[in-house]
Amino acid sequence: MNSRERTDDELVAAAQGGDATAMDELLRRHYDRVHAVCRRIAGGSRDADDAAQEAMIRVVRHLDRFDGRSAFTTWVYRIATNAALDELRKRKRRPQLHIVDDEDHVRPELADEVAHRRIDAVADRITIDAALAGLPDEFRAAVVMRDVGDLDYAEIAAALDVPVGTVKSRIARGRRMLVEALGNREPPSRRPTDDPPDDP
Amino acid sequence: MNDEQYFRANAFLDGELTHEEHRIAAADPVVMAEVERLRALRDELRDAPPPTARARDAAIAAAMAEFTPAGASETTPEVAPPVPFRPRPAAAKYLAVAAALIAVAGLGIVVSQTDFGGGDDDDAASVADAPLSEAAARPDDEMEETAERTLEALDDEMMAESAPAADADASGTDVAGDVPIGGAADEEDAEGDAPDFGADAGRSERVVVPADFDPDDPILNEISLAIYGSYLLDQIELGELGPTPETVCVGNFDILDTATYVLDGDERDVYIAVNDVEGFVLALDVDTCVELAMGALF
Numbered sequence: 001m002n003s004r005e006r007t008d009d010e011l012v013a014a015a016q017g018g019d020a021t022a023m024d025e026l027l028r029r030h031y032d033r034v035h036a037v038c039r040r041i042a043g044g045s046r047d048a049d050d051a052a053q054e055a056m057i058r059v060v061r062h063l064d065r066f067d068g069r070s071a072f073t074t075w076v077y078r079i080a081t082n083a084a085l086d087e088l089r090k091r092k093r094r095p096q097l098h099i100v101d102d103e104d105h106v107r108p109e110l111a112d113e114v115a116h117r118r119i120d121a122v123a124d125r126i127t128i129d130a131a132l133a134g135l136p137d138e139f140r141a142a143v144v145m146r147d148v149g150d151l152d153y154a155e156i157a158a159a160l161d162v163p164v165g166t167v168k169s170r171i172a173r174g175r176r177m178l179v180e181a182l183g184n185r186e187p188p189s190r191r192p193t194d195d196p197p198d199d200p
Numbered sequence: 201m202n203d204e205q206y207f208r209a210n211a212f213l214d215g216e217l218t219h220e221e222h223r224i225a226a227a228d229p230v231v232m233a234e235v236e237r238l239r240a241l242r243d244e245l246r247d248a249p250p251p252t253a254r255a256r257d258a259a260i261a262a263a264m265a266e267f268t269p270a271g272a273s274e275t276t277p278e279v280a281p282p283v284p285f286r287p288r289p290a291a292a293k294y295l296a297v298a299a300a301l302i303a304v305a306g307l308g309i310v311v312s313q314t315d316f317g318g319g320d321d322d323d324a325a326s327v328a329d330a331p332l333s334e335a336a337a338r339p340d341d342e343m344e345e346t347a348e349r350t351l352e353a354l355d356d357e358m359m360a361e362s363a364p365a366a367d368a369d370a371s372g373t374d375v376a377g378d379v380p381i382g383g384a385a386d387e388e389d390a391e392g393d394a395p396d397f398g399a400d401a402g403r404s405e406r407v408v409v410p411a412d413f414d415p416d417d418p419i420l421n422e423i424s425l426a427i428y429g430s431y432l433l434d435q436i437e438l439g440e441l442g443p444t445p446e447t448v449c450v451g452n453f454d455i456l457d458t459a460t461y462v463l464d465g466d467e468r469d470v471y472i473a474v475n476d477v478e479g480f481v482l483a484l485d486v487d488t489c490v491e492l493a494m495g496a497l498f
Contacts (some may be wrong), residue, residue: 025258033323037249049255056263058450078448082489086451089490096428121316128244138488146214147242153216161447173236182241 139174426495429481449489
């Protein structure tokens with residue numbers, strides 16, 4: 001095996017030829033960002049885990065259909081976006097009691113500095129999750145693909161199969177809605193720790 | 201801040217401005233203040249909690265379980281839910297054609313008993329009392345001819361399937377050989393020999409497509425969505441379905457067409473996704489793949 005890191009294209013070609021190591025490497029390389037995209041679209045971390053896993057499975061199942069006309073990342077994030085939206089749709093059909101972060105079991109009684117910061121970080125997270133949840137799916141997908149997936153307008157347009165102008169508009173309007181939902185607060189580093197989270 | 205400044209701030213943050221636009225934006229303090237605010241928002245969005253190692257390993261293991269080392273192309277068949285749409289096998293078509301023939305023959309019998317006797321090829325001369333107005337409008341000999349041609353086509357196809365090496369022109373007709381009932385479908389069906397007509401057994405009839413159905417009309421509700429889905433399946437059975445849209449929407453269905461769906465008074469472009477095994481039709485938003493409506497096929 002080469003000592004230098006193989007490009008996505010090389011790994012895709014090898015995986016399409018049946019190289020399991022290449023397939024595994026490709027999945028590991030992109031999993032974290034796929035998960036981040038899913039996390040921001042689907043909301044909860046368990047949903048994100050499920051969506052990211054589903055996205056990985058779809059990548060493997062459909063790799064033979066990837067023809068290289070777009071970047072592999074574009075293709076993968078498109079799949080991740082769809083998987084996350086599917087997960088969201090499933091969740092909407094399930095009864096929900098309230099928003100929880102199922103990874104961070106906050107224990108307010110730990111009243112030290114670290115605990116306070118942690119509680120605050122969790123509050124931020126819940127707040128932004130709630131704000132994201134208030135966006136229409138198509139806006140959220142565009143914003144997340146841009147800000148989390150780091151895809152450019154053209155890639156997002158290709159991924160969502162809409163014109164670039166639509167992407168531009170959805171991102172701008174989505175961000176405006178997020179900012180409004182989050183309130184006119186300062187950036188997190190400067191925000192007072194006892195700010196109550198704003199619900200959209 | 202006006203809209204132009206706001207959009208410019210967004211494009212600045214995203215690196216989507218030309219050099220000149222970038223210069224103008226950078227000189228505008230209002231734009232730059234908004235850029236900072238949006239940047240802070242982006243940082244928050246990026247600060248998503250990382251996945252656990254366990255979730256990562258589980259996801260990759262699950263995905264790799266789908267991988268066939270012999271070649272990625274062999275991994276295509278979906279293992280979990282039985283998704284892939286398979287054209288209905290010939291036997292199902294025979295049943296459908298036979299049902300149609302019975303109906304036509306029944307009509308002929310009713311008409312002939314009611315009215316005239318035989319005659320050269322027009323024993324269904326009177327159509328005044330025929331239950332189907334469309335049939336009434338059609339000359340009887342044409343109906344008869346159609347039935348004969350269908351029978352011949354059916355015979356030919358059955359013979360060709362049961363004895364592929366047999367002479368193709370055994371029936372001596374020039375119509376049957378051109379009927380593309382089996383050909384294209386068989387090619388597509390190469391991956392799965394398992395007959396799926398059994399899936400229909402024991403359940404009610406598929407939604408009937410009305411004679412005045414126009415596929416170009418907007419879909420108004422779940423019922424017309426179901427009819428549209430049924431129409432598409434008919435098209436497949438006839439080998440007349442056009443190219444299916446390219447889409448990234450993935451799910452327990454096959455996307456067969458695009459259409460317009462009227463939802464709350466708004467016309468939405470949708471993909472028509474069909475699962476003939478589970479018997480549903482979905483209208484999916486073309487932008488997001490989100491399901492807008494579902495119709496029942498059976």
